Amino acid sequence: MLNVAIIGAGVGTSHLAGFAELPDSYTVKTICDLDQERGRALADTQPGIGYTASMAKVLADPDIDLVDICLPPHLHFSACMDALEAGKKVICEKPLVASLRDADRLAEKVGQTGGFLSPVFQYRFGLGTAQLRALMDAGLAGRAYAGTLETHWNRDAAYYAIPWRGTWAGEQGGAMLGHAIHIHDLLPMALGPVDQVYADLGTRVNEIEVEDCAALSIRMKSGALITSSVTLGCAEDTSRMRLMFEGFTVESDQAPYSLANKAWRFVARPPTEQSQIDQVLADVGPVLSGYAGMFDAIKRKLDGEDAPYVTLDAGRQSLEFVTAAYGSARSGLPVSLPLGPDHAMYDGWVP
Ligand SMILES: NC(=O)c1ccc[n+]([C@@H]2O[C@H](COP(=O)([O-])OP(=O)(O)OC[C@H]3O[C@@H](n4cnc5c(N)ncnc54)[C@H](O)[C@@H]3O)[C@@H](O)[C@H]2O)c1
Incomplete structure (x- = not known):
């Protein structure tokens, strides 16, 4: 306890x-x-x-x-x-x-x-991510080809009325750091390390210092090609991840703050058969979702189990992605990962 x-x-x-x-x-x-x-x-x-x-x-x-x-x-x-x-x-x-x-x-x-x-x-914790993990562990995924990520949320002036929000000093970044960071964190979890990030960022929705729209092109070390679309000017809050693997295509739920809580949709791609997918999925769950799932994994890790808790390395990886995105947006060039002390933005991206 x-x-x-x-x-x-x-x-x-x-x-x-x-x-x-x-x-x-x-x-x-x-x-x-x-x-x-x-x-x-x-x-x-x-x-x-x-x-x-x-x-x-x-x-x-x-x-x-x-x-x-x-x-x-x-x-x-x-x-x-x-x-x-x-x-x-x-x-x-x-x-x-x-x-x-x-x-x-x-x-x-x-x-x-x-x-x-x-x-x-x-976001890592829930039935959807558990299903994906189970199918990968069962060897049904194969190579990842491509995917799309959407962080289409709505944030207005009332949201930005809290003084630290929307500022470089208080929030230290915009939608890349505060909102899309969740879905971008799912990428290495599902597909391994990121190889390269190209990002175009803009402030188009609110009168704030930091960005609230983004278009990203991401290449994974595996070769998989991903696009990510981010805006805080959508009429409704939706998140979505779609990944095309050799053996199946997976589409996440669209709940913006609990993407993984519900079951995801997995469609077999021949020669993989839907019955193989369904057989694996039948054995998944129930699982704890969101914060409870995350806290449970931490407790199990502290008790000596091999639980999938969020490591400090994963936190660093997400910041490496953010650093690359800001670096790319400012230089107009793609940025290759990993980033170490020799990178120009090792001390941060805040202008
Ligand atoms: N994981 C998620 O889905 C998620 C969702 C919302 C917010 N967040 C993150 O959580 C963090 C907090 O966000 P929030 O929306 O709750 O902010 P908030 O401003 O609503 O709440 C922060 C609280 O901290 C208190 N506080 C400030 N300085 C303090 C101090 N020195 N000692 C004690 N209390 C102090 C403030 O009084 C305030 O009540 C941010 O980093 C935000 O990005 C994460």
Whole structure:
């Protein structure tokens, strides 16, 4: 059983619901938020949860095993470093940090302290991704040829009224960093490493500093060719992933914030037969989705199981993709991965 403090009561509300699905693994002891009214209101939704405005108090509390950071992006790096230094296990919302250098510093700190840090990518967890994994494990996928990704969401002025949003200083990026990061994280999970990214970015929907539209052309190391379309100006919120493998075509659900929760559609491609696909799918599930699935994988990993928790490396990989996209958009040229300390944007993409 791990005792948890949730730092930040915005998306922290969804985290609390996720932990509540796992009462044998986690007890949320504290909600921490500078905004007393907001923090207390969340703490009061369940019995036995305390409230504090002070993260320093949380870090000094020996009863807290795990600190779950749901703060605005520009606070993630310092909060993660402080929590690791205090000997806490750490979960941190996306985007983990705003540069590859800071991601590497976090990895160093984890190494020095023997600590644990898992970035948030809750889209990875659900029936759809479990089905895809099962079909790949059964050897039915074969080579991946091509695919399309869509992050077509709607965000208006009310969304951008929160001061940190829409700014380089507060949000540290736009739709590439804050919205499409989820679906782009699914790519290496499904297809292995990214080889090259070409990106065209634009601010077309809202009066903000950062981008809210993007068109990307992505080549995987396997050779698979992917396009990704991103906008915050769609009439409704939909996400979708379509991947064409040798053995089948998969189309995800379209739920924007829980892409993997429901079953995905798998259509066999000859000589693979639909009955082979259906036979594998019949044995998948039930599985925990979203935050609960993610927290469950973390607990199982900490208990010594080989669980598919989100690694710090996966967090770095997603930032490498973001770095490549900003690098490409600014140079007008494709950017090849991986990116190390010698890359011009190793210290970040924020202008
Ligand atoms: N994974 C997802 O699907 C998802 C969804 C929404 C947001 N997010 C991410 O979660 C993070 C938070 O986003 P949000 O929408 O909840 O933001 P928010 O602004 O609504 O909430 C952040 C909270 O942090 C509090 N806070 C700020 N500084 C603090 C400090 N020093 N100590 C304690 N509390 C402090 C604020 O008072 C605020 O209540 C962002 O990184 C965002 O990108 C992820």
